[in-house]
Amino acid sequence: MKHPFSSYRPLFPILERTAQLSSCSQSALSLPVRRAIDDYLEVWLRRGADWGYWMDQVAMARAEFARMIHAEPGDVAVLGSVSDAASSIVSALRFEGSQREIVTTTLDFPSLCHVWLAQQPRGAAVRFVQAEAGSTRTTAQIVEAIDARTALVSVSQACYYDGQIVDIAVTGRAARAQGAIQFVDAYQSAGSLAIDVRAQEVDVLAAGAQKYLLGIPGIAFLYVRPALARQLTPTVTGWFGRVNPFAFDPVHLDFADGAARFNTGTPPMMCASVARASMALLNEIGIPPIEDYLAQLSAVALEEAARLGLSVASPAEKGANTAIRVPHAAQVEARMLQAGYVVSARHDVIRVAPHFYNTADEVVGALRELARLTQ
Ligand SMILES: Cc1ncc(COP(=O)(O)O)c(C=O)c1O
Incomplete structure (x- = not known):
């Protein structure tokens, strides 16, 4: 199979000796990212403190993310994590009246579920859809669970465990029909699946940089539909949520226009430098051709796994991640590394x-090694 992006491989030095196949956890370090970190350190060393440079890095990272999801930079807030x-x-x-339910699934990333469960003392009730690994029914199950009681629908666009995909346009439409808001966790999809928040009529979408965005943890981007942002006033806040953070006004609480009102404290500036560089690389290539290529690799993985008789936890229609059930997954992950493959264990699977x-x-090669180690 032809590799359309082979000219980019020298940008990822680890690939000379190790096959890093862990983008669902941590993607490979690229030279532009390393340079961004070096530049950040150099500025710190030479100039001591340079707020102008730091704020530019944050603004450029925000703009790259906005470009990737077809939003405006002003529709994106910058925080420390998806949580x-x-x-x-x-x-x-406000969880008042008859609309108090948060609908999510048992295959959403636990951190998000914990944030939703923590709203129970505020009047919320969490309704878990029992999603199954390998299933293609999750989108339909979420739609069935949405009703007049729903206030918020939280979906993981691509599942961290088995890579299954929820059709966010379909679940979003069902949420909207009930006057509910949809929150899309795009941590496993941003950078690997094309996202168009306007065409897909997204209300709210968040993603961190560590996985398919080729960056590091410590930063997350939050898109909020502009009309929705105007209606919402957060009660978790900080100085970067103000109209002018640098006014240093302790006694007035104003909220910035657009998504900036969801900012909290000092943005993660070094992580923003990294994300700016990594997303610029992705945007230069374009996500749609990456999505196409990853779909081809998925087909190759599923075919090879079937040929080897491996137990596949992923459905046929899925994102980049192929999950293989193995005994003692964490130990297998360590042995795979010794054999030159970086893969990622979760529960009972190797991803x-x-x-x-x-x-x-x-x-x-990774699947053959996995078969050799486990069969
Ligand atoms: C789908 C998904 N959502 C959320 C998270 C966690 O995000 P954060 O640690 O930024 O809150 C992860 C981490 O693996 C994830 O895979």
Whole structure:
């Protein structure tokens, strides 16, 4: 199979000796990212403190993310994690009257579920859809669970465990029909699946940089539909949520226009430098061709796993991650590393999660090694 992005491989030095296939957890370090970190340190060393440079890095990272999801930079807030983004949004909701339910699934990332469960003392009730690994029914199950009691629908666009995909346009429409807001956790999809928040009529979407965005943890981007942002006033806040943070006014609480009102404290500036560089690389290539290539690698992975008789936890229609059930997954992950493959264990599966820089041979090689170690 031809590798359309082979010219980019030298940007990822680890690939010379190790097949890093762990984009569902941590993607590979690229030279532009390393340079961004070096530049940040150099500025710190030479100039001591440079707020102008730091704020520019944050603004540029925000703009790259906005470009990737077809939003305006002003529709994007910058926080420290997806969990923080969820807390900031939910803090603006009131769980009163008959609309108090948060609908989510048992395959959503636990951190998000915890944020929603923490709203129970505020009047919320969490309704868990029992999602199954390998299922293609989750979108329909979420739609069935949404009714007049629903205030918020939280979906993971691509599942961290088995890579299954929820059709966010369908679940969003069902939420809207009941006057509910949809929160999309795009941590496993941003950078690997094309996202168009306007075409997909997204209310709220959050993603961190560590996975398919080729960055590091410590930063998350939060898109909020502009008309919705105007209606919401968060109760979790900080000085970067103000109209002018640098006014240093302790006694007045104003809220910035657009998504900036969901900002909290000092943004993660070094992580923003990284995310700016990594997303610029992704935007240069474009996400749709990356999505196409990852779909081809998925097909290769599923075919090879079937040939090897591996137990696949993922459905046929899925994101980049192929999850293989193995006994003692954490130990297998360590042995795979010794054999030259970086893969990621969760519960009872090993996740093989390539990005655009990986080849079909690396995916096939990892699955063969997995079979050798476990059969
Ligand atoms: C789908 C998904 N959502 C959320 C998270 C956690 O996000 P954060 O640690 O930024 O809150 C992860 C981390 O693996 C994830 O895979």
